[in-house]
Amino acid sequence: MNTKVKIIGAGSIGNHLTHGCRQQDWEVTLCDTDAAALQRTRNEIYPARYGQWDAAIRLAHPDETVGENFDAIFIGTPPDTHINIALEELSQNPPKLLLIEKPLCPPALTGCVRLYELAKQKNVQVLVGYNHTLTPNTLLAEQWLQAGSLGNILTIHAQIREHWQGIFNAHPWISGPEDTYLGHTERGGGALGEHSHGLAIWQHFARLSGHGRVTEVSAMLDMVEARGAHYDRLAQLHLRTESGLVGLLIQDVITEPADKQLRLQGENGYLDWYINLKPGMDAVRLRLVGQPEQQQTFSKTRPDDFQPEIAHIDTLLAHPEQTSPISLAYGMETMLVIAAAIRSHQTGKLVRIDYDQPYGYDALS
Incomplete structure (x- = not known):
């Protein structure tokens, strides 16, 4: 069964993660609340970096994915949005694995304990993207x-x-x-x-x-x-x-x-x-x-920096009992x-x- 991934945030890191997942032939939905960011991904960032647009990538507003199930969700938005988005995703349809781009959050540390507790309650492995x-x-x-x-x-x-x-x-x-x-x-x-x-x-x-x-x-x-x-x-x-x-x-x-x-x-x-x-x-x-x-x-190459992280996630999805150095x-x-x-x-x-x-x-x- 093909791995299904949702990536939130169509900025630079979102494009890198999307490309990395597509190299594994995963089914990718790339989300952003900004329609211009999605168009920039399709027409500029992705083709310029990786040669051409990949028509298998689904571009969507986050609201369009409500109720869908994903094996993994990656959060690539600004740090001061990470915790709230993660809590929302875990509260709705929790994935098997959640990756949050670094740094985890602002230095006020607000919500970290709640995230840790909710992830444990939902049995979701959460990673932070120190690739x-x-x-x-x-x-x-x-x-x-x-x-x-x-x-x-x-x-x-x-x-x-x-x-x-x-x-x-x-x-x-x-x-x-x-x-x-x-x-x-x-x-x-x-x-x-x-x-x-x-x-x-x-x-x-x-x-x-x-x-x-x-x-x-x-x-x-x-x-x-x-x-x-x-x-x-x-x-x-x-x-x-x-x-x-x-x-x-x-x-x-x-x-x-x-x-x-x-x-x-x-x-x-x-x-x-x-x-x-x-x-x-x-x-x-x-x-x-x-x-x-x-x-x-x-x-x-720069995209190569993300391949070991994606491969690591693939391993954890297959063997969730394993621990991670980016936990x-x-x-x-x-x-x-x-x-x-x-x-x-x-x-x-x-x-x-x-x-x-x-x-x-x-x-x-």
Whole structure:
């Protein structure tokens, strides 16, 4: 039986997810409340990116899909709409799986607990779209880390530093950050939200290396207020985990050319992970003391970034008992660290996260 998917939001990410699903020959309905966005998808975005329009894709207003059943629903709208849309979908005709694009929500964290509880009640697996956690370079880095040759990991340094002009190039109907959530940190934009792939991959490798969750955050943000926008263009976070590991995370929307990498520094050497080490090429590099450097590269196109995520979803639909490295619980942890970073910047103090407290601002001190 063919997999039936509804994708909500016909912007850049909605088109990427639609194309990824069609590569699996899934039945796709792409929804948007804006008829102009659907026409832009049909006539401009999709043909320009992928060669031609795919007539098998159904374009619809969300109201046209009420009462229909879908195996999976993907939410690719602005972050400040994610939770309400997700709650509505779970309350009506819940799918088997729900994917929410990153970041999960604004840093106020409103509705996260309700979403978690409702997903559990409805037995729906919810994911957050940190797709770089699933790409081939990440899988190889995991293998090299788990081989144990690095010894104990002493620190982790990650940075996702990329000027966001590329985002505006992919959304030519947007004139600048002030026109959308991107220019508003409190709506889930700015460097903290938009480039939170960096934080998510930092947390991923902290977990895999046995260092657990982030428990302390000390942050400095470079805030910009202009033309109605108010956002962090640079975020520097010092992080401490449950094991005591201390590391660094940097995210910004000003660096050109982009610099996207992570280093795991071990007792016996280091492992480097790269997105776009060169254009169209991800990579992993391992250097052990006294041994030649190992490097493996992975050629890719931009659509290739989403294929592992779609394949992962296919696996989860067939085997819902499996766990996921992009689970809702992990996405909520990422948002909690973002909330802690904002509080740290505002107060000028280190902020602690207590996971024994109820999820939300009560967990921050």
